[in-house]
Amino acid sequence: MRNSAxxxxxxxVVCALSCAVLSAALPVASAxxxxxxxxxxxxxxxxxxxxxxxxxxxxxxxxxxxxxxTESVNDNASIAYVDVDKDPNTYNSSxxxxxxxxxxxxxxxxxxxxxxxxxxxxKPPADNGRVLIAEPxxxxxxxxxxxxxxHRTADGADAFQASADVTxxxxxxxxxxxxxxxxxxxMGRSKVGGWGGWTLVAAYEKPSEPxxxxxxxxxxxxxxxxxxxxxxxxxxxxxxxxxxGRLGVIAYDGDRGTSGDYLAVETGASKSVRxxxxxxxxxxxxxxxITEFGTGRTVRYPDGTNTLGYDSxxxxxxxxxxEGADRVxxxxxxxxxxxxxxxxxxxxxxxx
Numbered sequence: 001m002r003n004s005a006x007x008x009x010x011x012x013v014v015c016a017l018s019c020a021v022l023s024a025a026l027p028v029a030s031a032x033x034x035x036x037x038x039x040x041x042x043x044x045x046x047x048x049x050x051x052x053x054x055x056x057x058x059x060x061x062x063x064x065x066x067x068x069x070t071e072s073v074n075d076n077a078s079i080a081y082v083d084v085d086k087d088p089n090t091y092n093s094s095x096x097x098x099x100x101x102x103x104x105x106x107x108x109x110x111x112x113x114x115x116x117x118x119x120x121x122x123k124p125p126a127d128n129g130r131v132l133i134a135e136p137x138x139x140x141x142x143x144x145x146x147x148x149x150x151h152r153t154a155d156g157a158d159a160f161q162a163s164a165d166v167t168x169x170x171x172x173x174x175x176x177x178x179x180x181x182x183x184x185x186x187m188g189r190s191k192v193g194g195w196g197g198w199t200l201v202a203a204y205e206k207p208s209e210p211x212x213x214x215x216x217x218x219x220x221x222x223x224x225x226x227x228x229x230x231x232x233x234x235x236x237x238x239x240x241x242x243x244x245g246r247l248g249v250i251a252y253d254g255d256r257g258t259s260g261d262y263l264a265v266e267t268g269a270s271k272s273v274r275x276x277x278x279x280x281x282x283x284x285x286x287x288x289x290i291t292e293f294g295t296g297r298t299v300r301y302p303d304g305t306n307t308l309g310y311d312s313x314x315x316x317x318x319x320x321x322x323e324g325a326d327r328v329x330x331x332x333x334x335x336x337x338x339x340x341x342x343x344x345x346x347x348x349x350x351x352x
């Protein structure tokens with residue numbers, strides 16, 4: 001996080017392959033970690049799974065905004081950068097709080113970031129796999145992607161997602177707002193619109209909380225009227241009636257006001273419940289929002305309600321689990337929009 005107490009930004013390197021913060025002040029280009037490859041399609045696969053007393057939390061924000069006069073539209077919006085850190089060396093930056101409960105221990109954490117490289121300008125993909133991250137009260141560190149990146153050109157967009165493990169950094173940090181900068185997104189205007197943002201997902205352990213199943217799946221898959229529906233078997237375990245749960249999703253290019261996109265949870269052979277709340281309708285669930293249970297509970301800066309194609313939402317699973325479940329599988333589709341899905345994360349109580 002950029003703070004007036006720090007007259008300069010010291011760029012050390014988070015080596016994502018080992019999750020270690022190097023003590024030497026190195027520019028991004030001199031990082032020793034090899035750049036991971038990229039693919040137009042990255043099939044969804046489990047990234048993290050655990051059964052423990054605790055839960056999953058996230059921080060998220062957008063890296064792009066609508067220029068004056070286009071703040072509330074998506075396609076054809078004039079895209080500008082969000083830049084809150086007052087650092088002349090960064091062109092985009094935003095902040096959000098990671099609400100790890102007091103007394104909890106972080107057991108796993110990962111940062112996801114992505115965006116559209118083609119708007120009024122074309123950004124080079126070489127920078128897809130690197131961002132700057134600052135813990136609460138800390139200084140920027142260069143973070144490198146540590147796994148296969150998704151990068152696909154389709155339907156007028158040039159979309160990507162990258163991610164890196166940040167467990168050690170998050171575990172050693174104090175509470176507060178995280179800052180992420182230099183997400184490789186383009187600005188300008190195009191028919192498809194521009195978007196970009198980041199989500200920090202963390203699992204934690206806390207003995208006083210219920211025993212829960214935690215799962216994170218990620219990949220880079222496209223859904224839409226041509227490509228059809230995506231089905232992800234997030235969890236295959238049984239759940240008793242009346243347990244609580246949360247389902248999180250990270251997605252790109254969901255346009256507000258364009259109906260036809262849905263997120264459904266299968267809990268049995270003939271049981272399927274579409275996710276919806278006061279901020280995300282069942283037929284426009286990917287609508288450029290960062291919400292939790294239908295509200296903007298996340299503390300973030302800036303905190304605009306229309307994130308112009310970037311979605312990081314958490315839904316209440318109690319309705320889907322009311323009668324119990326044989327499994328928790330997720331179906332994601334869109335009849336009009338082309339939408340990219342980047343990650344899903346689940347928290348569900350083992351017993352009532």
